[in-house]
Amino acid sequence: MALRGLDRRDRPAPVYLHIGGPSTGTTYLQKLMAANGDTLAEAGFLLPGQTWRDVVLATHDALSFGRPEAIGRTDLTRAAGGRWDDLAAEMTAHRGRATVLSMEFLCWAKPAAAERIVASLGDAEVHVVLTVRDTAAVLRSQWQTNCRNGAEVPLRRMIWGLRQVVEREDPRSRPERMIDRAMGVPRMLDTWVPLVGADRVHVVTVPLRSDDPDLLWKRFAGVVGIDPAQCRERAVESNASLGLPSSELMRLLNIELGEVTRTEYLRTMKALLARDILGERAAQERKVTLNRAGRNLSARWNDRIRGAVTAGGVDLVGSVEDLPVGKVGKDVSTELPSPTDEELLLAAGWARTGLVDAISSLEERVARLQGDADDPDGPDGPDGPDDPDDKSYDDARDSEDPSGSESGDESGDEDGVDDDPEDAGLDRRAMLERQLKDRSPEVGRALTEIVGLVRQAMPLGAELARLRSRSGAAG
Known part of the structure; x- marks a missing residue:
């Protein structure tokens, strides 16, 4: 037993990659952990990167793997070169309780990039945490967020894109790619489960409704081994939606x-x-709301997500009931x-x-x-x-x-x-x-x-x- 303990101390701490997806409480979780960074550090948890920008650049560097045409193409990709290796070195050097890297960009990773990310962490025990939310809520949030990030796609085309994603496998148009990148949970599971194993992929559902405002945090903290009660600081949310x-x-x-x-x-x-x-x-x-078609398409995609989670045999934290699959009726307008x-x-x-x-x-x-x-x-x-x-x-x-x-x-x-x-x-x-x-x-x-x-x-x-x-x- 002592020898096994010694071997464990010689290995990096377990690494939890929180890969998103976008609009699933990621900013809330990131800011809460950052606000309690000193407390987490004292408890043996590493939040890698000196600044948020370090994490952004490192992730873009990792995502460019296998795409040499992207390297150095923009100011961002030029600044990102080599940053992932630096971040990976910091994570593999940690010998505490665990390392937690929360970055929603990681959910876009193609298989080659995901494989590189896992390989760069050496013999660390790698876990993947995926927060999942009702598709209708993500669709509304993603559209308004896209609008404040330069997109020109109307909401009706986002709903059209969701229909195409529901009905066929390969996203072709920009609206479809937006849907797949933010809500393509089956694709994300297909990418990461073969690399780390189903037992180390944790799907955390965002509560559809709850009297406990910290329920998502409690679910997430339980996965990575954090005592949620120790993190008493609450950061002000700065990622509020536009109307x-x-x-x-x-x-x-x-x-x-x-x-x-x-x-x-x-x-x-x-x-x-x-x-x-x-x-x-x-x-x-x-507020941004959906019409009947948008709501029912969201329910169909929720059903697809439920099926992928069940078939993948991953660790489900929360409930599939947070992903409603029932059709809405005539009380929801057909007009957008x-x-x-x-x-x-x-x-x-x-x-x-x-x-x-x-x-x-x-x-x-x-x-x-x-x-x-x-x-x-x-x-x-x-x-x-x-x-x-x-x-x-x-x-x-x-x-x-x-x-x-x-x-x-x-x-x-x-x-x-x-x-x-x-x-x-x-x-x-x-x-x-x-x-x-x-x-x-x-x-x-x-x-x-x-x-x-x-x-x-x-x-x-x-x-x-x-x-x-x-x-x-x-x-």
Whole structure:
């Protein structure tokens, strides 16, 4: 027995890879663990990576395995090179209770990338944790999140994509790929179970409803061996959903804005406009909801997930009842809710006012930093929207990235399948005009005005980031 104990101490601690999926409580769990990092460390648990950005870059590096054409193609992939090996070395050096790496991007891994990830962890006992949520809730969340990350796909096309995924095996169009990457639980199980074994794959269901707000945390903590009662700190959730009008406004603005660098989009559209400005009015807006077809397709996909979990023989924590499979009736409308012109214009007015104020603030902050280069911290403090270690900024580089170029989706649009057949052959301006043809002219004018303000804010945000970086280096 003593010899076996000695052998155990010579091996890395067990590694728990929480691979997502997106919109299944991942941010809640990540922030809760980060807020209790010292407590977890004292109990022998490692949360690898010095910053959230380290984990983001390392994961993108791991996902690029087997795709040499992606390496160095973007600023992100260039920065990510070699980062996974560094993170893996940190995990295999840990000799405590366990290592917990929570990163929803990992659910996109193709078999070759997943195999590399597991192999890089040497003789550590590797477990995979997959949080799973009702498809209808994930679909709603993913669409609005996609909208604030640059996507142009309408909600009705996401529902169409879900239908195609339910009815055929190989996702072809962009909506189908969005569905598969966020909700493709059967694919995820097929990828990871052969690598670590069914007994080390843990499917944790997100409670459909519960009087206990910490039930998901208790389920997750039980899997990785954490005493949930020890983690008393609660982080403020910063990943709140936008309402229906603001989500649709962001989607239309993405079309109007056109191509910009990913960094520019993240800083100004994602962090400033979507999170800081439109996020403030989420409670005032209608929520994103599905029509009868969307709800029933979600139930069918839930049934598919239930079947994959049962057939895979994996460890189920929670209940399949959290994935409802019953069809809804006539009390759910066949029409898909859409924001009215008035709702869009109210959201646009809020965005316009917020951007004008933000531009004024950015101008003042840039001027003060330019005039006070000796101040190493600057007048802003460390918590601006361009803080590179702020998770709410960096998590924009996730499954909502519509290009696929930075996310491990190599398929792009080379397959020739249009996102929407009605847009086939149309340039960006014509596509927007078609989608606005039943809207009042004021909506189109509001979009143009807001994009003009966004383009004013972008260089100011970039200059502020440059000045802060220089000040930090000087300090």
